[in-house]
Amino acid sequence: MRLLALSxxxxxxxxxxxxxxxxxAFWDGPAATADIGALPHFNPDLDGxxxxxxxxxxxxxxxVAAADALLVVSPEYAHGVPGALKNALDWLVSSxxxxxxxxxxxxxxPFPTGGDHANAQLRETLRMMTGEVIEAACRELPAIGPKIDPTTERVTDETTLSELRAALSHLAAATRASAPTPTPAAAATAPHEPEGP
Incomplete structure (x- = not known):
C-alpha cells in the first residue's frame, strides 16, 4: 500500500x-511526500x-493517482487552510x-485547539472531491510545540505518538478494505505455491 502525504x-x-x-513512521509500506511549493496559482483557464x-x-x-491512500497534515492559518495546500487541492478537483x-x-x-477550523474545512473539501475521508483517522493535535524534539524534529510526546499510531492504523485498515477484490480470472492466473507430497 502506497501512501502519499501532503503538508x-x-x-x-x-x-x-x-x-x-x-x-x-507508523505506515507499513512505501510513503512519499508531495512537493506542493512549486505549483502555479490555480487558474481554471489553465485547467480546461x-x-x-x-x-x-x-x-x-x-x-496522487499512484497512491493507495492520502495523508494531509496541516497547520491552521487565520482560522483556515494555508493557501499553498488549498491551491494544491484546487489542482486536483477536476482531474x-x-x-x-x-x-x-x-x-x-501551537494553541489549545488543534486547528479545528482547518481540519473541518479540509475534510469538507476532500469529501466534495469525493475522497473517502476516514473520520477515525483524522486528528486535531493541540499545543504541539513542546511535544516535538527540536533536534530530531520528531514528536516525542507519547500521547501524541499514540494518536498518530492509531490514525495511521485506521487509515491502513480502510485502505486494505477499499482495495479491489481480485477477479476469478486474475486469481486463476496468479502464481500458486506448489502442493506438498
Missing part, C-alpha cells in the same frame, strides 16, 4: 512537518479539457485522482 506548511522546520514525519498541465501539476497528479481514495486529515497547532 500544508512550506517551512523547512515546521511543527506540522515534524508531525508528518513522525506519522509516516484541452489544457496541458504544467510539470509540477502533472507530477502532483501522477503521485479526479482523489476519487474514492482513503484520506486522513491531521492538523496540529
Amino acid at each position: 500544508g506548511s512550506l517551512r523547512a522546520r515546521s511543527s506540522n512537518g515534524a508531525v508528518l514525519r513522525s506519522a509516516l 479539457e484541452d489544457a496541458t498541465p504544467s510539470t509540477p501539476v502533472a507530477a502532483l497528479r501522477t503521485q 479526479g485522482e482523489c476519487v474514492a481514495k482513503p484520506v486522513a486529515v491531521i492538523t496540529a497547532s
Whole structure:
C-alpha cells in the first residue's frame, strides 16, 4: 500500500512537518511526500479539457493517482487552510485522482485547539472531491510545540505518538478494505505455491 502525504506548511522546520514525519513512521509500506511549493496559482483557464498541465501539476497528479491512500497534515492559518495546500487541492478537483481514495486529515497547532477550523474545512473539501475521508483517522493535535524534539524534529510526546499510531492504523485498515477484490480470472492466473507430497 502506497501512501502519499501532503503538508500544508512550506517551512523547512515546521511543527506540522515534524508531525508528518513522525506519522509516516507508523505506515507499513512505501510513503512519499508531495512537493506542493512549486505549483502555479490555480487558474481554471489553465485547467480546461484541452489544457496541458504544467510539470509540477502533472507530477502532483501522477503521485496522487499512484497512491493507495492520502495523508494531509496541516497547520491552521487565520482560522483556515494555508493557501499553498488549498491551491494544491484546487489542482486536483477536476482531474479526479482523489476519487474514492482513503484520506486522513491531521492538523496540529501551537494553541489549545488543534486547528479545528482547518481540519473541518479540509475534510469538507476532500469529501466534495469525493475522497473517502476516514473520520477515525483524522486528528486535531493541540499545543504541539513542546511535544516535538527540536533536534530530531520528531514528536516525542507519547500521547501524541499514540494518536498518530492509531490514525495511521485506521487509515491502513480502510485502505486494505477499499482495495479491489481480485477477479476469478486474475486469481486463476496468479502464481500458486506448489502442493506438498
